[in-house]
Amino acid sequence: MTTRRLHFFPANLAALVLFTAAALAMLSWPTSALSQVDTFEFDTEVQQQRFRTLSNELRCPMCQNTNLSGSTGGVAEDLRREIHRMIMAGWSDQEIQQFMFERYGDFIFYRPRLRAETFLLWFGPLIFLVLGAAAAIAVWRKARSFDESEVTLDDAEKKRLQSLLGDRRRA
Template identity: 45%
Template sequence: MKRGTLKSRLAPVALLAGLLLALPGAPLRAAELDAEQQARYQTLINELRCLVCQNQTIADSNAPLAADLRQQVETQIRAGRSDAEIKRYLTDRYGDFVLYRPPFKAKTWLLWGGPFVVLLIALGVALRFVRARRAAPAATAVDAAALRQVLADEAGDDARRPPENRS
């Protein structure tokens, strides 16, 4: 029974996977590169942003410009250019925006540092909150005898007596 439900749950996933695999993909393997170059090619195209469809890498995108950029990366790898040189070539023309991991510099400090700034602020707020709670006045001193009396009254029938009538 359990196997059946699992199977039926996985069926749509399998179907989707099948459909995705059947999609005609862009030529993501550069034909004339050796294994090492192929690995570099894959890394690079997965780190470069397509400028037309801005939330996709040039590996993911089917836009003609992405195809041109992939072609460019392949050509330059074959010409023996290093990864850094290829990235330079593209940032010289399209700016740091083409890189999914832009370098840390004056213009991008907020991008890289922002999350940590927010984290620091959050920590600060949390610390203040905890301190404020600690500093809150402790329970006022209670007369042990009076407390015992109240508890006894609560337990007893005379709990309902108006307080001014207590001893």
């Protein structure tokens, strides 16, 4: 019984490690390497860089799976123009993000703000990982602490065990 449980667990652990690795690989996969050629003019290199960063991190509301910089959608075009206008008018990144949030909500951010509504989105996977790890450790410790010598059987139980094991061998 002891050995069976111990054998069972590492197989699970290997699966868990593989699954986690696959999940991490998927998470880090670039979402979009393409971007629309921008025809906007900037005074400084910094402004241009801010524009690129913002339009890469904001999501196109219409197409849903591309960022603003990668989308040809009408609303994405308008939002890029707005970002350009706001940068040139001297808005800070925070102000621009707030502008977007007030109109499109958390959805517009690829990295949503940490709020009560987005708590599960941010920490749900971590909570599941911790719960899963706790359960796995509990099972593992229980299996390890199982000591066969502590088990005593009376004659009737020994007989029943014999017949059960015998049945299994025949089956």
